[in-house]
Amino acid sequence: MEETIPHTRIRDNWHGGPKTLEHWDAPTVFGWIFSVLLTFTPLCFIALAITAIRLDNQPHSDYGKTVLQLTVLSPSLYPILFAALVGRFYRVFGRWCLESRGGVNLPVLEQLIGSQNLATAIERIFVIRTNAVIGIIILTSWLLSPLGGQSSSRLLQDAKFDLVSNGTVYYADPAYQVSHSRWIDYRHSVGATYAASLLSSSKQKASPRDIWGLPKIPQLSQDRLDNGSYDLYDVNKSDLVSGKASYASLLGIKIQGLVRPNKPTKFNFTISTSYFHVDCDFVDSFDPLRGDLTLNQTNIVDLFYKYPSFSAFNILPQSWFNADGEEDDINSPYQFIYVKQMRGSHLYVVKCATHEIKVETTIHCGPGDPATTCEPRQQRRLSTENQTGTSLFPPSVTRSDLRLKELSYALYAWAQASGDKDGVQPSPSEMYLMKDENPYEFTSQLPWTKEDLAKFPYVFSRRMTTAFNTYWDAGLNPGGHTNVSYSTIPLHNMNGLETGQTYKDSFMNTTMGTRITTIDVYSAQRIWVGLLLFTTMVLQILAICGLIIEILIQGPDVLGFASTLTRDNTFVPLPAGGSHLDGPERARCLKNMRLELVDVRPEDETGYLAVRAVSSAKGQDTSVIEGSVKSRKWVHLNRRRLYE
Template sequence: MADRPAHDYEAQASEHQSHATNLITASPLLITDKHTIAIQGWPPSPRRIRSPWWIIVWNVIFDLLLCACAVAFLAFAGIVSHYDQASTAENPQTTAMLLNATKYGPTVFPILFALILGRATHTILRWRLESGERIGVLDTLAASTSLTSTLVSQFQLRAISLCGIVLVCIWALSPVGGQASLRQMVLDTKATTQIASFDYLIHHGYMRPFGAIGTSRSSIKEIANTIFTGGIIGSLASKPSPVDTWGNVKIPRIEYYESKGDPDGEGWFEAVDGTSDSYASMIGIPVSGTNSTHFVNYKTTVQTPYFNTACLLTLRPSEILPVIPNGTFHINGTGAMVTYENATQMRRSSSDPETLGPLQFRYSTLLWTRNNHELDCNLSSSYVETEITCPERTTCMATKVRRSRLGHPRNNWTQLDLHWETPSQFFLYLLSSVSGKQGWPTTLDRYMSNPDTLITVDKLDGRYVGSALVLTSNENYSVRLAQLINSYWTIVGGMYMIAGGISNDTSYKDNTISFVPPENPRGVGIWYQFSSPANFTGKTWSSQGTKDVQTEIIIARKPWVITLCISSIVLILASLVSPVVHFLFIKGPEVMMNMSSLATRHNAYIPLPEGGTHLGASDRARLLKGLELRFGDVETGSGVGHLAIGTVDRKGLDEIARIRKGNLYE
């Protein structure tokens, strides 16, 4: 705006002061030298508007630095998007760099945003002020120093404008962009499925190693008995557990699930939520191939035979010792006896398996109580295929079961029929596996009565004795006697594998995956070939399955990546505003939104020396930093005050009074 004539200022001053005829004018442009404030370094003569070279260099460097930082955030989003799904193990340095950027991004981005956008709005304000703009727009730009100040200024100025709305939207990108830099990237794991090979115990059916045990090797039997006892005696939680005491996988009893529902289209039953009666044995089968910590979600299927019994309970309350029919073979234990027809059993091992009926035997208790009883049982085989899943290497379980589709003999043939000596040896070791006293229930009897009360006690005549034997149903006896037989039979087939796992020392591999043993030539006394493993090693079969390798990867969250890209692009464009507008449009000196730049220019109440209008904001601030200003009443002599900004030291003029409550002001 052009300078007004001196007589206009004089007229204005005379209107506000009733004693104007006795006072000199208040306009600094008309004040004599003795009434002007002496400012050291104030330019005495007019000069061209020119910024020092070092300020220009500093502004260029600063603008380039701000632009580079904005580009860095855009590059951050691009790198995260580029490394989406990439393995952190293959890119350790990049991962570390991105994690550090994610850590500091939410703090740095809002600060950078405030620097760039604040500088841009100030530059636009200077340009529009120099070109001529409405005060409403200028006030909005001047108040736009943060999201809060921009938003609040719309209400303080009582003028919600398009310019203000645009500025609020742009400032809103500051916190959003900071959050985007934090949330655009996370680390997660990705499972890649691979083919895997597994080995597992399969019953070989041979008792000869145990039959050859002499006094020098009797400890082998003790080991087997200890494993057996540990398997059937355990906590209540161990009974329905999918694994045994040593972590071996229990095989589901398919008859249990067939009685509960129908299979799926491929014959599978879901073997979940098992009970103590839903497993064929309390001793599971060892499975190898799941020992690597680098893999998870192991899955395979195993083929397994097991014994199945159908028993009929008969009470014998008045007889301690059972009647042993002629032609039967009996095996005595402490508290129980097993008998079977000897001649028939002798013929079973040499007969065609297709012609056999079920193996029949009798289990007789030797008790002093009325609960003395006999179990007449038919023994047969079941062949199942079980799906085993291991979410972790130590948490394997059977998840599905179905009837095996491998070829196998008729169910009436069992592995006890491999050799005529096998039944007598097996039942002898089974009955003697637990100690007891004749006339009292054995651990086997108590298990068949109720596995959950196996080790509970009752008090009789002041003494603590084992809990009373309670008879149960034919079905329970059938299931639990089969569990005892299967448990000990599994130990016979792989005693060292059960406790020590599968290794070259505890097992040998059979590559013939078939339930049908090789047949002997006709004329040989035994139908199937009979061989004995050495050193009590167990037989294993192999199966194919899958396993997942867990790979830690970088995950780019696309919505947040896009958000950071948009915020960064806006930031880059804003960083270019200051240098471009300065170069193309702004011709005047630097003006800051402060007192030295605005309040002191042509102010009638701040008597500065003549000239100096070409000074930039930094020069004016430096030269005027010692000048003391006050916002107060410049007409203290009149009844109505006039508020303005002026110097405290008036150099002979009336002092600017402080504002008082209750006074009238123009």
């Protein structure tokens, strides 16, 4: 195609006349204000990183939620800010190099001006293929953009923090609660508590808490009793669940003072308690109706002559075991016999000895309701004498002149506690000792089998220990054991059964415990905070350097603008002047001009590509004047044609 370009009509003073390189007008002032504000915008991200550090391990708050929302927006804002400041730096740095004495290498200038984002920085490395070091430096700086954006979104995370505090925990101490003078008045309450414990399911019996949610104390294993170990050990919960180990009592220890805030809270504390260890063994089986009874068998029969048809616990006179007249003391075992009697005939005799076992147990509660979470975690045996040289049991049990009466009455009451007994149906206590489940199941009184006798001595002793201590503990606080309130601070008084008052606020022993309250906090991710600070500091340095260089530059900004193609171009007919204009100003002044890339030597063997001005449209403003430019021939581009 071939065309003759008519004269182009452009304003003679299209550029506004000659001007100095430094001139101030409203757009220039606003441009500099914006440039200064943009330069120091990275400080906002530095402040965000510092704020994240200050929020580390701080509880959730409205202020923290606002900061979290900012971190959500940051990945979108950071790359935009990074591109604006780093792109400006490379552009003004290229302009400064262009103005400096000696100029700048053209490929370097092309890389500086063209690297306005990460993608173009990569592109310029491959398309220019010179000055690879400079290209890699530019690319490395642009790689900080996604790194900083991702870092800003990962500054804070939700976490848990444990607030640890120490406080007083109150727990029932048998040494202060035993009462014997009015036990008879509360026998029904004691019996009901004991019967309810026996009636509970096997799962409940194996639970670390009793029916009312109070933590139980495990028995020491027979191995630890035999070797006399006093080492601390972890409570084996699986053995307690499977029945290989037992609790000292089916009733737990009353705990108070566990004040919980409205947050997940855990408690750890150690309590010292005592229980009766009952060591039993099967010693004899005989028919009292036959002759030739031994002296011991005769004594046993004499104990039962008033009760010919029931199974019961009975106390054999102490001289029956201490034939040598040995003096009793608090450390010697208290001995008794348990006799099972078939209806009017066969007797089974079990010899038992009981002594105090003192243990120190670590109780853990939480993070939920203590009534559903308290359980023993660790335990160790203590000497039967504490630091003051006294037993944990009360004087009525530890004094040799009183304990026979006290324990004898307890055993007698225990035999009557679990319901009526006859020669046809075994008592619930006996059912628990031999079967360990369904103690109130109706079944006939049957002789002991080899399988039953195989439970002696260890299994039977463990169950006897649990059963007796359950009844004993039921009598310690018959009016208050079921009044469970872990968070209550007890009243320190001695009002109890001896004074005839309701035994609800029993005297409690104390121990120091640890309360661990778990709260929701913010966790500052220090690696990401460090990366954000690093990338933002680099960005801030480049921003300040870019502003300083921009101040030092004197010439107009003509690099990277399409309007620069009209400068000193013989194929773009313009009246003289306008060299002081930068790219945007030149584009505004020539807003009606159209450009195209064409072959301006269509008649030659090889073409020549140039940007030319397209003819002005008809009806152009009459205020323009004609330019004196010769018409030229041109053709559109051809891929198969050779061009210089």
